[in-house]
Amino acid sequence: MAIRPQQPGRRADDPDSSGPGEAPTGGPISGEWSLRSATLADVEEIAVAELDLFPDEAWNVFQLAEEIAHPDRRYVVAAQGADATGELLGYAGIMLTGDLADLHTIGTRREGAGIGRALLAWCEEQARRGGAERMLLEVREDNDRARAFYARAGYQEIDRRRGYYRIRGRRIDALVMQRSLTA
Structure with missing residues (x-):
């Protein structure tokens, strides 16, 4: 599943964690893959996945490194193996801004394995731990799969942001979506 939000700095198109920005605990999410916090060592592999998943709007290694290193961001990767050190299967990231979190990105390379749901749950938990009460995201209007997800x-x-995405000479609206993170 590829879910792409918008330009660098703001993107979007039940794992446990030991704390903000720290690796989830409890072993693998499935028998084949697990989650862990993204590090700068993951930047190149995420950049390659970006080109595969979002060729028209991929972030480069410098943008990704800045995002992962930023103190108000939380990024996670899904990778093969119980320790998540194998092949990268997905990644996601959020920006924390007080009582609001912004989902910057979710990208998965294996559909139907629950990776997207696990990445989103991790991001929501990190947002709650960071004090967020709501999560916002933007999604392309023409991305029916992401909207349904x-x-x-x-x-x-x-809300709607008219002409927000510019892809191959086309302007595509972004739909702003929100969810409460409080019980």
């Missing part, structure tokens, strides 16, 4: 997770459309 977020709707199933409880996100509701609250």
